[in-house]
Amino acid sequence: MSLITHLVKLQEIDTAIMEIEELQGDLPSRVEELTSTMSRLETAITTGEARLTEIEVEIRKMQTLEQERKDKIAKLQDQLYLVKTNREYDALMAEIDHLKGQLDEEEMRELELSEEKDQVSEKLETDKTENEEMSQQLGTQKKELESRIAETEEEHTELVGKREQLAGNIDNPNLALYDRVRGAREGIAVVPVANHACGGCHSRIPSQLEAVIRGAERMTQCNTCRRILYWEEADDQS
Template identity: 25%
Template sequence: MKEELIRLLALYEVDGQIDELRSRKETIPQRIKELENEKVSVRKNLEEFIQSIKHMELLSKRKELDLASAEETLQKHEAQLPTLKSNEEYRAMIKQIEMDKERISELEDELIEILDKLENMQKHKPEMEKEVELKIEQIDKEIVKLREELSGIDDKIKLLISERERRAYFVPKKLLKRYEQLRKLGKKDAVVPIVDNACSGCGATIPIQTVNEIMQSGTVGICENCGRLIYWPERKTEG
């Protein structure tokens, strides 16, 4: 690799780091917002659960009252039974008493069902509260971490920018100009390797002659399709 390519790649590397930090800086506040929303929804779930327990308690009380009043009615009817004069009245009352008993049995079943549900919910409540507490703690920790990262990013970017200035200084003017133009046009990946005889920026095939030239000279070429700077990646030799 020629010196100019090495220097260009050094600049490209630090620009990549700056880009990453800048995009991180943009995404962190969004992430914090998402986490805050998550906290709200976790709390809301718990509140709704507690609310439904209260509702169930109310329902059970109402059912108990209904049951008490049905039992009272039954007692009243049973007490009336010996006082009735005619057979007809007696039979009617017996029928009524049977209906009262059925009603009581229905109410008892309903009450048992409600109490079962209620007991289950109450048993589940501490566990759910603990879960929510842990979840919120975990979210808060993540938010603190993100805020710390965010507050340090500007300093990091500043440092990298001065490093980029230093590196840009060592890149030949003409090459630097083209590189800067590409980046201004939004092609952040302005310097790309040739992979399988194609520009790895846009995928266009590079004429074999151009590939050979770039490979032999060890410097930078230009993709005729997208204008990116292209180079032949040297294989890293190990050890």
């Protein structure tokens, strides 16, 4: 095999390896994204549940206070029949009014708490449903990822082995050049000439240079992107 044939084969293998690694690389990040959304939801659920407990305690406290207030008011109202002077009557009435005012405030507070309780409960239910759906999704994706990795792992190992073998047939300066161009050009260092242009950057190839490439006389690079060029025999490029 000539140098250029080796390089073309090496590029094929490297492209296949890249595709496999992309496939393996995409799923973990999706799983990670789902996991972090889930942990945000779990925090929201924990916070919501704690608030709900607090609200329930506060509501019970309010109800106890209200009952005490009502009992006291009833007691004072009974005393109204027993008073003998206007002054005593006025004093009792003032106290009753004061207690009624406090009762109003407590009932208002209880109402606010009930409303908050409804809101928190509703949000909690939505979060829980979403969390459940997410954990199902995550389970499926994890399984999918594991099976895909298992499927591709073998192929990956095989390709890496082939690559090593093939790279051993290429002299170091050319291999270094190939790796350098590949690093600079998104993994593609070797491209065919297509329609008198570079298959990588589409710059026009002068006809003299094209003849050199076609004859595979020496290794040739694109003047614009520095990719290594080759002639694809199967194509009719007259």
